[in-house]
Amino acid sequence: MTLMLVWTFYNAYMPLILGGFVESRAIRGMIMGLDNLLAVLLIPMIGAWSDNVDTKLGKRLPFIAVGMPIAALFFILIPYGASISFWTLITIDIIFLLAMTIFRAPVIALMPDHTPTEKRSSANGVINFMGGIGAIISLFGLSLLYDWDRSYPFLAAGLLLLLTFLLLFFTVDRNPPFGGQIASESEEAKISHSFLSDVQHLIKPQYRGQLFILLAIFVYFIGYTGVEALFTVYAVEYLNMKESAAGLTLGFFSLAFLLFAIPAGLMGNKWGKLPLMSIGLILQPLFFLSIPLLPILMTHFPALNEALLLQIILFIGGITWALVNVQAYPLVADLGGKDKIGFFTGLYYLFSMAAAIVAPSILGLMMDLFTHPALFYSSAISFVIAYYLLKKGSRFLQQEDAASRPPSV
Template identity: 35%
Template sequence: MQTAVSAKADQAFSYRRTFLLGTGFMSVSVVWGIYNTFLPPIYDKLVSSTLLVGLIMTIDNILALVIQPWVGAKSDRTWTRFGRRLPYVMVGMPLAGVLLLGLPTAATWGLGALLLFTVGMNIGMAVSRTPIVSLMADLTPSRFRSSANGVINLMGGVGGAIALFLGRPLESLNPAYPFYFAAVVALLIPWFLRLVIKEPRELPPTAADDGEESIATVAGALRAIVFGRDKSGLLLLFAIFSWFIAFAGSEALFSLYGQRVLGITPGEAGQTLLFLVGTVILFAVPAGWIGQRVGRRRAIMAGLFLFGLMFLILWPLRDVGLIRLVLPVGGVGWSLVVVNSLPMVLELGRSSEAGAYTGTYYVASMSANIAGPPLLGGLMDVLGDGVLFLLSALFLGIALVLMSFVRRGEAAEAAARPAV
């Protein structure tokens, strides 16, 4: 029988443990990859409006904004024989898996049934995500969290690639098979995590640990960030919101930009984006190393500069070949940003508040994911399609300025750790 891998507060960073935990995030990416690729065509057959299909496909972000922060804070105050975070994963992902199995059949029952299954599946995934990410913080000493988050992001990229490469062949056999595959992953991975991960009761300290009573809710964490004397946390959340506006907006509108400005098909636009996404995945682990060695804030600021520079170079370009050559520069930059930002947010709170502060991260990022596409799309309507990359660079510049004033979020010093 396989022995569970546990962690203590003073334990050194373990790649093996982090890769095992990363299977949880990999499974999340498999599910979303299948969901985002194969569900819209099903809805397109049931409704006549592309706008309505787009609105339906934002259900995941809306539910995530409502549910993920609450579940994260709730898991901070949970302890069962299964652990602190895993109970939520073991309930949420299997629920999503069962409903994924039923999605193809629900489509034959009509729009109402399909919507019901879609909402239920999204609730299950929203319940699971924050506890999986918070578990990384529980298992990893503060100074190694950038490296750990790099591994987690790499595994997420692997999950997305699995969905991309297996989804189409499975669909060619049977349109329901991609959903069945995602369902099996969602049903099995939580039990795999239960077998190989043992949650610690004692948590690794952060720079904010002071012996005071923990904040119980995301609202409490947000109040502490907004009304605290040091505004670094507030500036950091606004920076996160700003850079996700740039990323989410440009990603969602790139296929439209490709058609109207570059004269390429949506399929060619998707292939072009792989040059960015592939680099983000490949550079995830090195981005964690860099954040660990030079500091998270410096790594993020360098990443914002590179990502913004990419957009400025892309703005006048109309040759797809040249665009594909430039995109990896932004991929390196974006990897530096996303890998090191969550560890900075976690450092704002105590070790016992990882779920609540992970929730604040998702409040900022999910709000931007919801607002980014319509905001940039509306500005394109007014200013012209060609301004997409310039607008993205502008929001990244705002984020860079905000980050220059952030003074908290680096790893807790090893010397400050209590003896065990």
């Protein structure tokens, strides 16, 4: 809940804070993306490292104990850095993101550590439900604090992150039942070498299914993270909304995700992760394509409430996003078996955060070149491409599964 609260507020308002120094949406997007570069390089290795360590605090908690308090402190400092200078803001921002990187994969890997494979979709639905609560608090609550004083929401979110650390420290099972066996060698260099070796396996023919699924996640996260990072810019600069109203409007997307996260997880358990993701990837671009049409609709029907229509579209879009996102991580966690949970957790974040590097700059450039509505057109295209990649990956996995079965007598 707290992680989603922090990331939602950061992604919604950091581009607006950067707007005080940089006018170009492409450059603002590039700054947002470059901040994630080191995180992309480190998260998979840290995920694999946490599979192999053996301490009195267990496998995941040491990383949480280092990263979470530092992240909380530097998140609180972001608005103060912005009041000093651009480079002070960037320095604080990078330290915050690096601290988040340290514990990101280990804290997410706690769920499969404690959950059998057949229950992971519904468990991830619960996780996403709590994340949705965090996003709602962020966009409906912290956005109002932003109007009073820009530092208040950062302070509140940072303190909640510290409280979360204390709760985890005293409640996490040090020896969870589904975490797999601890490897005999745990030196960082060996883990790094193992990770690089395993990544190379993804380009081999027998791993085509896993690779295409990860590529699908990369592509649709370009569409999602680009909209998440630049929606408030679109709303403030193109629709002339107040900053807090833009954040509140985006909150309807998160509200729908919150309400539908657990049902989507249950549906994934019943009908399968891949079919639910495919349906979501088909529907999502339809809703994004309708958003730029609203100003045109208003010219013909001026009595309509544009903000309300936008909120309705985002609410429905949040439901379809739940079909995609709730299934994605359990699907990836299942790809490598329980001894590779941390590694594939790292890969999930490698591909999703690699998208976070390029998405804001690419979609921001589209906005610079083709005006603000290009944000949603570009995002819709990414979901269509992701659907193709997911279907291709699922076919490869079916072929590999058929080839591995013993012949029938």
